[in-house]
Amino acid sequence: MVEAFETFIEGMGIFSLTWQMAVMWVVVSVLLYLGVAKEFEPLLLVPIAFGALIANIPDNGMTIAKMSREVVSCKDGQPQKTVIRDVGALRLHLIPLEHDKTKTPDEIVGNEAKIAEHQALMSEPMTAKPTVDANGKVVKGDYTLKGQATQDYLLTAPEGGLFDFIGLGIKSEIYPPLIFLGVGALTDFGPLLAAPRTILLGAAAQIGVAVTFFMALMFGFNKGESASIGIIGGADGPTSIFLAMKLAPHLLGAIAVAAYTYMALVPLIQPPIMKLLTTHKERRIRMKSLRQVSKGEKLFFAVLVTVATILLIPDASPLIGMLMLGNFLRESRVTERLVGAAQNELMNIVTILLGTSVGLTMQGERFLQPQTAGIICLGIVAFGVATAGGVLFAKLMNLVWRKSPVNPLIGSAGVSAVPMAARVSHNVGQKEDPSNYLLMHAMGPNVAGVIGTAVIAGYYIATLSH
Known part of the structure; x- marks a missing residue:
């Protein structure tokens, strides 16, 4: 009984708390305050904050895989158990090396970036010189590590907890x-x-993405990191x-x-910039009423953008293709049930899972780094530019x-925050002239910004991911 009680005490998460976790609780409190008290993007900030809270509470690996794992490998023809040191939520598999014993592990795996990543995570990465038979089956030797890969000879114990599997929605x-x-499904492309x-x-609003990309490079981020930071704009x-x-x-x-x-924070960030760059007269400009766009035009536009995107920038097709599918369902007016599901049930479920999954990546050891502060600062620059x-x-x-x-105020809606940015343009215009309605005019650049940002993301993926 005494030993069981000691085991229970030793297994309590309170003894595994770190200062990084405590600091992240403060960060979580701020995010929850912004989401709940100030109602700043609550549908996403609240799940993100709660996911970050879970990620920074020692849980013994029940929800997030943080504990050491046992894997079965083959050595001298006999099954062996090897304990892998804590690697957080990152999924690692054991795979056989090539049978050429003259090559180093780096040469065999052929992916220096992955090797460096795993060497940073593990103090003593496993290496091996296995022997294979004529059919390529490993008959002797150990294994080495490589991220997110599986092969016929992979032998692992079940890994990960509940939130590891939820997080696969982002990884996949x-x-x-x-x-x-x-x-x-929610957006009208008519304007x-x-x-x-x-x-x-x-x-034009995408200039913030480009400017921040080069600024991030100047601050020491690599091209992939700089592109990811710039897209915040x-x-x-x-x-x-x-x-x-x-x-x-x-x-x-x-x-x-x-x-x-x-x-x-769009309602707080954009208005000062808009007023600084425009005159009272410009903010009062009245625009001509928009013409009525036919159902056929909207359907043709959805198909045209889908085809053009896949042909020219295939890496953007997952985003643009699904965006246009949702809009086609909306404008066809014959799939009300599907449109309702996309707008409500599916959107709400995915929002919860997406926000929680993002929060779970915010472990204190990773999040509390100098580069995080740099990203926050560069993000506001991207948005302002x-x-x-x-x-x-x-x-x-x-x-x-x-x-x-054109009323210059609608130019600020070129960022992709739909429809919040369009509403901000309208509200700022209303303060200058209460009878001037800019909302529908602002929806044009707002929708264009969504498409433009996705296209730029596809371009970055195509040029920087190799």
Whole structure:
């Protein structure tokens, strides 16, 4: 009985608490305050914060795989048990090396980035010189580590807990496209089609992505990390997560928190920039009423963008394809049940799982790094430059379209925060002229920004992921 009680005491999580976990509780408290008390993007900040709380409580590996794991390997023809040191939620598998004993593990695996990653996580990475028979079956030797890979000779014990498996939705790139499906089902592309020139405003707002990319490079981030940080300027949380998982998965938590926090702060961040860059007269500009867009135009646009995206930038097709599928379902007007499910049940379920999964990546040891502060700072720069780029380009457009000027305030809606950014443009305009309605005009660049950010993400993946 005494031994059992001692075992119980030793297994209590309180003895495994670290200072990083305690600091993360403060971060969690701030996020919960913003989400609950201030109602800043609560649908995502609350799940993210709660996921981060769970990730920073010692749980003995029941929900998140943090404990050492036993794996069965083969040595001298006999099954062996080898204990792997704690590697957090990162999934590692044991795979056989090639039978050429003259090569080093780095040469055999052929992936220096993965080797360096695992050597950083494990004090003594396992290496081996196995012997294989004529059929390629391992008959003698040990194994070495490589991330997220399986082979015929893989022998592992079950690993991971509940939230490891929930997190597969991000690792497998499922959640962000499903969010885009819901966004497409909720969004009317009519304002964009009624005023095609607003596409330029959506494109101009992407300057924040480009400027921050180069700034991040100057601060020492590599190209993949810089692209993932820069995309924050698009104010599109799912796209930020999608790109980060491709190019900088180790920065996912910081990037996601920055993206969603700044999205939530759109009503606070954008108005000062908009007012600084425009005059009272410009903010009072009235725009012509938009024409009515037909059902056929909207359906054709959804199909056209889908085909063009897959042909030109296939890496963006998961996001754009699902966005246009959701919009096609909406505009076809014959799939009300599917549209309702995409807008409500599916969107809500995926939002909970996505937010919680992101929060679970915010373990204190990883999140509390100097680079996290850099990401937060660069994120606000990205967002501010994107807002300014849209407003200034709208002013430039007025030099061309003098007879039908654009209210520069709608340029700020070129970021992808749908429909919050469009509402901010409308609200700022209403303060100058209560009878001036800019919401539908602002939805054009707002929708264009969603498409533009996803296309840029696809470009970065195509050029930087190899």
